Amino acid sequence: MPTSEPRPPMSKADYVYSVLLDEIRSARIPGGTALRAGAVARRLGVSVTPVREALRRLENDRLISYEAHHGATVVDLGEDALEEFYGLRAVVEGLGARLAAGRITDEELGGLREVHAAMVRDAGRGRNDLLGEQSRLFHLGIADIGGPAFLGRHARAVRNSFPVPATASLWLDDAQVGPQLEAHERILDALARADGTAAERLMIDHVRQAGEYRRRR
Numbered sequence: 001m002p003t004s005e006p007r008p009p010m011s012k013a014d015y016v017y018s019v020l021l022d023e024i025r026s027a028r029i030p031g032g033t034a035l036r037a038g039a040v041a042r043r044l045g046v047s048v049t050p051v052r053e054a055l056r057r058l059e060n061d062r063l064i065s066y067e068a069h070h071g072a073t074v075v076d077l078g079e080d081a082l083e084e085f086y087g088l089r090a091v092v093e094g095l096g097a098r099l100a101a102g103r104i105t106d107e108e109l110g111g112l113r114e115v116h117a118a119m120v121r122d123a124g125r126g127r128n129d130l131l132g133e134q135s136r137l138f139h140l141g142i143a144d145i146g147g148p149a150f151l152g153r154h155a156r157a158v159r160n161s162f163p164v165p166a167t168a169s170l171w172l173d174d175a176q177v178g179p180q181l182e183a184h185e186r187i188l189d190a191l192a193r194a195d196g197t198a199a200e201r202l203m204i205d206h207v208r209q210a211g212e213y214r215r216r217r
Contacts, residue, residue, distance in 0.1 A: 012050035017057050019044060024063050024074055025160060027168075031076030035064060061161060079215065085162040086211025090204045092155050093139055098200035099146030101191050108145050109192060112138060116184050123177050131171035138184060142191070142203070170213045180206075 010018070020040070023029040037051045044051070055072050058064045064072045115138045122130045136159070144152035170176040183206040190199035 012046045013053040013057075016040065016044055016046060016050050016054035020054055020058060021061075021063070021160065024058070025162075029074055031074050033074045034070060035072040035074065037072070063161070081162065082215060083211065085158070086207060086214070088158050089155075090207040090211075092151065092158055093143055093207055094200045094204040096143035096146035096151050096155060097187060097191070097203035098196040099151070100142050101146075101194050101196035101199040104145050104191050104194075108141075109188070112141055112188060112191070115141065116181070116188060119184070120181060123181060128172050128174070128177060131177065132169040135171060135180070135184075142187070168214060168217055170210055173213075176213065180210075183209075 020029070020035070029035070035055065037048050037055065041048045041051045055064060059066065059072070062075065064074055066072055115134055119131055119134045119138070122128075122134070140152065140155055140159075143155035146152075147154075170180065183202065187199055187202045187206065190196075190202055
């Protein structure tokens with residue numbers, strides 16, 4: 001019987017990093033907020049050392065910056081950064097869709113269709129609050145299939161680099177849900193046909209439309 005190796009416990013620095021990353025990405029800690037190592041340490045029940053290590057990692061991610069006499073501050077990204085973010089997502093995720101069309105297996109396609117079907121069910125029940133995370137899994141699943149060595153990791157890094165407030169998700173807008181689900185369906189059909197050109201074009205258009213919606217908001 002196959003056995004799995006025990007997974008090492010998360011270090012305190014990893015724990016602090018994961019908490020702060022989630023809070024910044026979801027804008028629970030908004031841009032411009034000062035992060036004091038001592039205050040974070042007390043809130044999370046750890047010493048200052050792992051907090052400082054986590055802050056260095058967030059600085060490498062360009063999510064925080066250090067200023068004289070102010071310490072660490074969450075970066076407040078403006079409209080130019082928003083345009084660059086969605087443009088980069090379109091390129092990376094579009095490439096992922098094109099590559100995925102040439103190598104996707106029936107099992108992998110079935111997994112993506114299950115995610116899509118769950119989104120359709122939740123949308124029908126009015127559970128729009130669940131759709132954003134499911135959409136993230138759908139997009140990153142395609143990127144992982146298209147580029148398991150590098151591209152999937154880069155797609156995650158791009159998404160992690162820009163905090164998107166939960167209230168800014170287009171999936172919370174009833175008028176957007178239908179068209180976005182239809183876009184996912186068309187992408188799935190292109191993947192099933194192994195049509196990489198169509199899959200890439202559809203993914204790029206889909207991501208760019210999300211960017212336009214965010215800019216209007």
